[in-house]
Amino acid sequence: MDTIHACFKEKIGEVLLPGDVFSFRLSESGDGSIKTEKIICGPGLRRNGEEVQVCKSGILRHKQPNMYWIDSQQRRYVPAKGESVIGIVTAKSGDIFKVDVGGSEQASLSYLAFEGATKRNRPNVQVGDLVYGQFTIANKDMEPELVCIDSCGRANGMGVFGADGLLFKVSLGLVRRLLAPQSEIIKDLEKIFPFELVVGMNGRVWVKAKTVQQTLIVTNLLETCENMTSQQRQTLFKRVAEGSL
C-alpha cells in the first residue's frame, strides 16, 4: 500500500497529461494487506485493469486518506451522479419533464420526483421554469435522470425556484471555487449587499438581489472573478462596496 501512495505522492501538485500511467505491481506475498486499502480515483483519473491512467490534463490533487483527482478547467459540463445542477424545463411529455442541463443530452425528470407529489397531486412545473435537482443516473450510455427529492423523500431545497433574478453561465472551475467550504469570493461578496444565489455544478448560476441594478452588479462581479487574482478581486470589491454605499 505504501508503493501505491508513493507513486502518487511524488506527482501531487504537478501538471499531468492524458496518457500518464500509474502502475504498481503487487508482490504476491503482501497481497492480503494491500487489498484492504482502497484508492478512490476522482475525475480525470481512470482505472485500466490494474493501472490508473490520466485522462484529462491538469494538476494532481490529494485528499486524505486516499482520494486523488485531476484539477482541470473546462466550460462544458458532463453529467455525473450525485451532482446538483440547475436545469431549464424544455418540454412536458406524458409523465416526465425534459430538462436542459447543458450536457450532450436533455435529462428527464419524473413528475413524481418532487416532494409531496402523487399521481393525483401533480407538481406545478411549467415549461421554462428553473429547477434545482440531483442526478440519480448519469453515465455515458443512458439518458441522465434528475430528481428533486433526496432518498428520504424530502425536498431539501431542491425543486422549482426563482420567480425573478438572472441566470448566467460561468466556467466549471469558478463554480467549484464558489462552492468550496471557505470560499473567499463568497465571503467578499457577502459584504457588499444582501442577495440570494443558487449555484449549479453545470456552470449555471442564478442571482437575485433587491433591485435589478444590484443583480447586474453581482452578475458582473462573478463573471469577472474568473480571470482575476485574489488581490485584484479584493480591490474591485472594495471599490464596488464604496460606490454602492
Added chain:
Amino acid sequence: MAKDGAAKLSKNLLRMKFMQRGLDAELKKQLDEEEKRIISDEHWFLDLPELKAKENYIIEERSYAPCEDLVFGRMSFRGFNPEVEKLMLLMNTHKEEEDDEEEDNVSRMETDITDEEMARRYESLVESMRKKFAKKRDRSAITKNKEDVNCDAVDNRPKKAFLKPQLIFV
C-alpha cells in the same frame, strides 16, 4: 391386480413410501442417489471452472463534490431569503457532523424552539395548571405570591376550619 414379481412393478410405484418400508438402508440409499441423478440431469448448469471475482481496490468517482467537499448550492446572504438560510445551516451542519464523527461530541438536537423559550413556556404552563386545580381561596394567594420567586414569605394565617352554626341567644 397382477400377481407378477417385483420386477414388473414400475419405478414410481417402487419409490413410494409404503413400498420402501421393507427395504434395507442400503437399498434406500441407492434409490435416493438414483433420484438425485435424475434431478440433476434435468437441471441446467454452466460447465465452467469456478471463477473468483477479483477484489477491486481502485474505486472510480466521477463527481467533484466529494473530492473538494463542496457545500450546498443554494445560498442566501444577509437575510435575503430566510428559508434558504435555514436550509444552509441544516445542510452544512449535516455535512460537518459526518466529518466530526471521530470526536465524541454530543451534538444538540436541532429544535424549532430554543431551550430558554421552552423553559419559559413550561413555567407558565405549570402556573396555569396549578391555578386551575387550586381552591378559590388559594387562587388569590397564588397571584399575590407571584412576585416572590424564592418562596420566602410563608403563609402564616390559620386555616379557616368549618364553624358549626350555633344559635346565639341575646
